Amino acid sequence: MGSKSPAEQKRCTILDSMVDNRYRSEIPAIVDMVINSCSEKGCFDHLDAAVIPSKESLIEIIDLIKDILFPGYFGDQTVDRNTLSYHIGNEITDLFSKLSKQITNSIIQECNRYDEDCTDCIDRGQEETLKFLKKIPELRSMLASDIVATFEGDPAAKSYDEIIFSYPGIFAMTVYRSAHQLHRQGISILPRIMTEYAHSIVGIDIHPGARIGKGFFIDHGTGVVIGETCEIGDNVRIYQGVTLGSLSFPKNEKGELIRGEKRHPTIEDDVIIYSNATILGGETRIGARSVIGGNVWITKSVPPDTKVMIEEPRLIFKEKK
Amino acid sequence: MGSKSPAEQKRCTILDSMVDNRYRSEIPAIVDMVINSCSEKGCFDHLDAAVIPSKESLIEIIDLIKDILFPGYFGDQTVDRNTLSYHIGNEITDLFSKLSKQITNSIIQECNRYDEDCTDCIDRGQEETLKFLKKIPELRSMLASDIVATFEGDPAAKSYDEIIFSYPGIFAMTVYRSAHQLHRQGISILPRIMTEYAHSIVGIDIHPGARIGKGFFIDHGTGVVIGETCEIGDNVRIYQGVTLGSLSFPKNEKGELIRGEKRHPTIEDDVIIYSNATILGGETRIGARSVIGGNVWITKSVPPDTKVMIEEPRLIFKEKK
Amino acid sequence: MGSKSPAEQKRCTILDSMVDNRYRSEIPAIVDMVINSCSEKGCFDHLDAAVIPSKESLIEIIDLIKDILFPGYFGDQTVDRNTLSYHIGNEITDLFSKLSKQITNSIIQECNRYDEDCTDCIDRGQEETLKFLKKIPELRSMLASDIVATFEGDPAAKSYDEIIFSYPGIFAMTVYRSAHQLHRQGISILPRIMTEYAHSIVGIDIHPGARIGKGFFIDHGTGVVIGETCEIGDNVRIYQGVTLGSLSFPKNEKGELIRGEKRHPTIEDDVIIYSNATILGGETRIGARSVIGGNVWITKSVPPDTKVMIEEPRLIFKEKK
Numbered sequence: 001m002g003s004k005s006p007a008e009q010k011r012c013t014i015l016d017s018m019v020d021n022r023y024r025s026e027i028p029a030i031v032d033m034v035i036n037s038c039s040e041k042g043c044f045d046h047l048d049a050a051v052i053p054s055k056e057s058l059i060e061i062i063d064l065i066k067d068i069l070f071p072g073y074f075g076d077q078t079v080d081r082n083t084l085s086y087h088i089g090n091e092i093t094d095l096f097s098k099l100s101k102q103i104t105n106s107i108i109q110e111c112n113r114y115d116e117d118c119t120d121c122i123d124r125g126q127e128e129t130l131k132f133l134k135k136i137p138e139l140r141s142m143l144a145s146d147i148v149a150t151f152e153g154d155p156a157a158k159s160y161d162e163i164i165f166s167y168p169g170i171f172a173m174t175v176y177r178s179a180h181q182l183h184r185q186g187i188s189i190l191p192r193i194m195t196e197y198a199h200s201i202v203g204i205d206i207h208p209g210a211r212i213g214k215g216f217f218i219d220h221g222t223g224v225v226i227g228e229t230c231e232i233g234d235n236v237r238i239y240q241g242v243t244l245g246s247l248s249f250p251k252n253e254k255g256e257l258i259r260g261e262k263r264h265p266t267i268e269d270d271v272i273i274y275s276n277a278t279i280l281g282g283e284t285r286i287g288a289r290s291v292i293g294g295n296v297w298i299t300k301s302v303p304p305d306t307k308v309m310i311e312e313p314r315l316i317f318k319e320k321k
Numbered sequence: 322m323g324s325k326s327p328a329e330q331k332r333c334t335i336l337d338s339m340v341d342n343r344y345r346s347e348i349p350a351i352v353d354m355v356i357n358s359c360s361e362k363g364c365f366d367h368l369d370a371a372v373i374p375s376k377e378s379l380i381e382i383i384d385l386i387k388d389i390l391f392p393g394y395f396g397d398q399t400v401d402r403n404t405l406s407y408h409i410g411n412e413i414t415d416l417f418s419k420l421s422k423q424i425t426n427s428i429i430q431e432c433n434r435y436d437e438d439c440t441d442c443i444d445r446g447q448e449e450t451l452k453f454l455k456k457i458p459e460l461r462s463m464l465a466s467d468i469v470a471t472f473e474g475d476p477a478a479k480s481y482d483e484i485i486f487s488y489p490g491i492f493a494m495t496v497y498r499s500a501h502q503l504h505r506q507g508i509s510i511l512p513r514i515m516t517e518y519a520h521s522i523v524g525i526d527i528h529p530g531a532r533i534g535k536g537f538f539i540d541h542g543t544g545v546v547i548g549e550t551c552e553i554g555d556n557v558r559i560y561q562g563v564t565l566g567s568l569s570f571p572k573n574e575k576g577e578l579i580r581g582e583k584r585h586p587t588i589e590d591d592v593i594i595y596s597n598a599t600i601l602g603g604e605t606r607i608g609a610r611s612v613i614g615g616n617v618w619i620t621k622s623v624p625p626d627t628k629v630m631i632e633e634p635r636l637i638f639k640e641k642k
Numbered sequence: 643m644g645s646k647s648p649a650e651q652k653r654c655t656i657l658d659s660m661v662d663n664r665y666r667s668e669i670p671a672i673v674d675m676v677i678n679s680c681s682e683k684g685c686f687d688h689l690d691a692a693v694i695p696s697k698e699s700l701i702e703i704i705d706l707i708k709d710i711l712f713p714g715y716f717g718d719q720t721v722d723r724n725t726l727s728y729h730i731g732n733e734i735t736d737l738f739s740k741l742s743k744q745i746t747n748s749i750i751q752e753c754n755r756y757d758e759d760c761t762d763c764i765d766r767g768q769e770e771t772l773k774f775l776k777k778i779p780e781l782r783s784m785l786a787s788d789i790v791a792t793f794e795g796d797p798a799a800k801s802y803d804e805i806i807f808s809y810p811g812i813f814a815m816t817v818y819r820s821a822h823q824l825h826r827q828g829i830s831i832l833p834r835i836m837t838e839y840a841h842s843i844v845g846i847d848i849h850p851g852a853r854i855g856k857g858f859f860i861d862h863g864t865g866v867v868i869g870e871t872c873e874i875g876d877n878v879r880i881y882q883g884v885t886l887g888s889l890s891f892p893k894n895e896k897g898e899l900i901r902g903e904k905r906h907p908t909i910e911d912d913v914i915i916y917s918n919a920t921i922l923g924g925e926t927r928i929g930a931r932s933v934i935g936g937n938v939w940i941t942k943s944v945p946p947d948t949k950v951m952i953e954e955p956r957l958i959f960k961e962k963k
Contacts, residue, residue, distance in 0.1 A: 306962065615920060
C-alpha cells in the first residue's frame with residue numbers, strides 16, 4: 001500500500017486479500033459477547049422454537065394467488081384456453097404445497113405460544129389450505145367487483161388491463177381479500193405478514209381482520225390505514241391518506257390493553273371518503289351514500305345521505321416581499 | 322406421528338413427505354371448479370391474448386436506464402473514462418433489446434384492445450425505442466437540473482453523490498421523466514407500469530402524463546400524488562404528502578366518466594408547496610413564485626408572488642390530569 | 643411477417659430473431675451522442691472514482707444484522723441453543739467481511755470528495771466495523787425496548803413474534819438504530835443509503851442523524867418523517883404521517899444553505915403524537931408526558947403534561963340532493 005502514489009490510493013478499490021487478520025482475530029470475542037448479552041440485558045430470540053412463516057415463501061404464495069386469480073396477466077407467456085387447465089392445475093398444486101407448509105408453521109407457532117400440544121397441526125394445515133382453495137371462485141368474483149368499481153371511479157384509468165396490472169389498490173385488495181379469508185379460518189400471524197407485505201409494497205395498511213364488502217376502490221392509496229375491527233359495506237370508495245382508526249384504547253383492571261374489541265368505524269354502502277380524511281372509533285358509523293370531504297376528522301356517527309365538509313380554514317394571502 | 326412425545330410434536334417442522342395424499346386427492350375437483358367459476362360469476366382473465374409488458378423486465382429496464390443516465394453510480398465496479406464507450410455501448414444495446422420488446426408488447430396489447438390489425442407492431446416497437454434512446458441526453462440534462470435543485474433546497478443533503486444514490490425524489494423523477502418520454506411517443510400501459518413501480522418503491526405517485534419543467538425537487542416524498550393532466554413549470558419544490566389532484570369527475574350523457582380532459586392544476590415557475598398541501602382542479606393555477614403553506618387546501622387560482630397559509634386552527638392546551 | 647394473417651399478427655409474440663438489424667445499426671451513433679452529451683449539457687457521472695456503497699450489498703448487510711439481532715426469527719430453519727454459537731459466529735464473520743467493504747467504500751468516497759489522501763481507508767474500514775459489531779448487544783437491548791413498547795401500545799398486536807416479524811415500525815427502527823450507530827462513528831453516505839432503503843420498504847423516513855431514546859413505538863408509520871437534528875426522549879409513541887421537520891432554512895452570506903445546524907424539534911420522554919401531526923423547528927420542544935393530537939401543526943414549544951388538540955374546524959353537514 002505504502003508504495004502507491006496518493007492519487008492511486010485515493011482511487012483504490014478494496015480487494016478481499018486486503019482484509020487483515022489482525023482485525024478478524026477480534027471476531028470470536030465479539031461472538032461470545034453477543035451470545036452472552038441476551039442473559040444480561042433484555043433481548044428477543046426465537047431459539048428451539050417452531051419456524052416462523054417465511055417471508056420469501058409468502059411472496060411466492062402471493063404471486064401464485066395472483067396468477068390463479070387473474071390467469072394470463074402476470075406470467076411472461078401467453079396462456080391459452082386449450083391448456084388453461086394444465087396451467088391452473090399446476091399452479092394450484094404448487095400453491096397447495098407452499099401454502100399448507102406456511103399455514104402449518106402458523107398453527108405450530110400458535111400452539112407453542114400457548115404451550116399447547118400440537119398433535120394434528122400438519123393435518124389441520126392441509127385441511128385449512130383446501131378450505132382456502134375452495135374460496136378462490138368467490139375471491140375472483142369479489143376482486144372483479146373491485147376492478148369494475150376502479151374503472152368506473154377513475155377517469156385516469158384507460159382499461160381493465162391497466163388496472164389489474166398496475167393499480168396499487170388492486171394489489172392491496174388481492175392480498176387483503178386472501179389474507180382475510182385465512183383470518184376467518186382462524187389462521188394467525190400468516191395473514192398479518194401478508195397484509196404487511198402489501199403495505200410495504202403499496203403503502204396501504206389493511207388489517208386482515210377488517211370486513212370489506214364488494215366493489216371497494218382505493219385510489220392512489222399511499223398512507224391509507226384500515227384497522228382490525230372496521231366494517232365496510234359495498235361500493236365504498238376511498239382516497240390516499242384516509243385513516244379508519246381507533247379512538248381510545250380501553251385497558252383491563254391490570255392496566256393491560258384489551259385486545260379484540262370493536263375499536264374501528266363502520267362504513268355503510270356507497271360511501272365516498274376523500275383524501276386524508278380521518279374517521280375514528282368503534283361506535284362511529286358513516287351512513288349509506290354519505291360523502292366525507294378531504295381532511296375531515298370525524299369521531300361521531302354521520303346519518304345516511306349526508307355530505308360532510310370541513311369549513312375550510314381561512315386562507316391568508318400575503319404578497320411576497 | 323403418534324409415537325412422538327408432545328414436546329417433540331410441538332417443535333416438529335414439516336417435511337415434504339408428510340404431505341398427505343388424502344388431501345392432495347381433492348385438488349383436481351378444485352381446479353375444475355376454479356376454471357369453471359369464470360363462466361358463472363364475473364371475473365377477469367387474459368387468455369389467448371398478447372402478453373402484457375413484464376414487470377420483471379421493466380425493473381431491469383429501469384436499472385439500465387439509471388446506469389446509462391448516471392454512469393458509474395450504480396454498478397459494483399469503477400467505470401473509467403477510457404472504457405466508458407464500451408460500457409455505455411453495451412448497456413444501450415441491452416436496453417434497446419429489452420425495451421423494444423416491451424414497447425412492442427404494449428403496442429400489440431393496444432391493437433388487440435381496439436381489435437385492430439397489428440401489421441407493423443414489431444417495426445414500430447423498434448422505431449419508438451430508437452426515438453427514446455435519442456432523448457437520453459435531454460433526460461440527463463433534465464435530471465441534472467433536478468439534482469442541483471435538490472442540493473440547493475435541502476440542508477440535509479451533504480453531496481450530489483448522496484442525492485443521486487439515495488434520494489427517493491430523484492428515483493421517482495428518473496422513472497417519471499423516462500416514462501413521460503414514452504407517454505409522449507404514444508406508448509400506452511408501459512409508462513403507467515413504470516411510474517406505479519416507482520410509486521411502490523418510494524411512495525411518490527406521478528402519472529406519466531403530467532408535464533413537469535426542469536429543476537423539480539420533491540423532498541421526503543411519501544404520499545405525493547401528481548395527476549395525469551398537471552402542468553408544472555420550472556424550479557418548483559414540493560414536500561411529502563402534497564396532492565395535485567382533480568376536483569370533480571365530469572360524465573358524458575351516458576353517465577360514463579369523461580377521460581382525458583384537464584382535471585389537475587397548473588403550477589407556474591418557482592412555486593414552493595409545503596407538506597400535505599392539497600391543490601385541486603383543472604382550472605386552478607398557482608402563479609409564479611408563490612408559496613403554498615403546509616396543510617393548505619386550495620381549489621381556486623392564486624396570483625403570482627403570493628404566500629398562502631391556513632389561518633391555523635386554534636390549539637387547545639389542557640393540563641393533563 | 644407479411645404472410646401472417648392479421649389475426650395471427652395480432653397475437654404474435656416477439657422473438658429475438660425478429661429484432662431487425664436495420665434498427666440496431668443506428669445504435670453506435672446513439673452511443674456516441676450519449677457519451678458526448680455530457681460535455682455539452684449539464685449532467686452527472688461518477689467516472690474514475692471510488693465505487694459508491696452498493697445497494698445490493700447493503701440489503702444483504704441489513705438482512706444479516708436482522709438475523710444477528712433477532713436469532714431464529716428470519717431464517718428458514720430452526721436455530722437451537724446448542725449450535726447457536728456456530729450460527730451467530732458464521733453470520734458475524736460474514737457481516738464483518740461485507741460491512742467492512744462498504745464502510746471502506748464510504749470512507750474512500752468521502753476522501754475523494756474532499757480530494758484528500760486515503761492512506762488508511764482500508765484499516766479504518768475494518769476498525770469501524772469492529773466498533774459497530776461491539777455495539778450489537780446495546781442495539782439488541784434498545785430494540786427489545788421498542789418491541790415491548792409496541793406490544794404495550796397497540797391493542798391489535800397479538801404477540802411479540804407478530805411484532806418482530808411483521809411490524810413496519812420495528813423494521814424501520816432496526817435499520818435506523820444500526821445506521822445511527824454508524825453515523826455516530828462518522829461514516830458518511832452508508833447510513834443514509836440504509837435509512838432510505840428502510841424508507842422505501844416501509845414509508846418511514848428517519849434520518850440517521852436523529853437521536854431517539856429507548857421504547858420508541860411507531861404505529862402504521864407510512865408518511866412519518868423524522869429530520870436529521872431531532873432529539874427524541876424515552877418511551878415516545880408516534881403514528882402514521884407525523885412530521886418532525888424543519889421550519890426555515892438559514893443561509894450564509896453567500897446565499898448558500900447552512901448545513902448541520904439544529905433545525906428539527908426536541909421531543910421529551912413519554913410524549914404521544916397522533917397521526918398526521920406536524921411539529922417543526924429546531925427550538926420547538928415538546929415537554930415530557932404531553933399528548934399532541936392528530937392533525938395538529940406546531941411551531942412553538944409546549945410545556946410538560948399538556949394535551950394539545952386542534953379546535954376542530956366546524957363540519958358542514960349537507961343533505962345530498
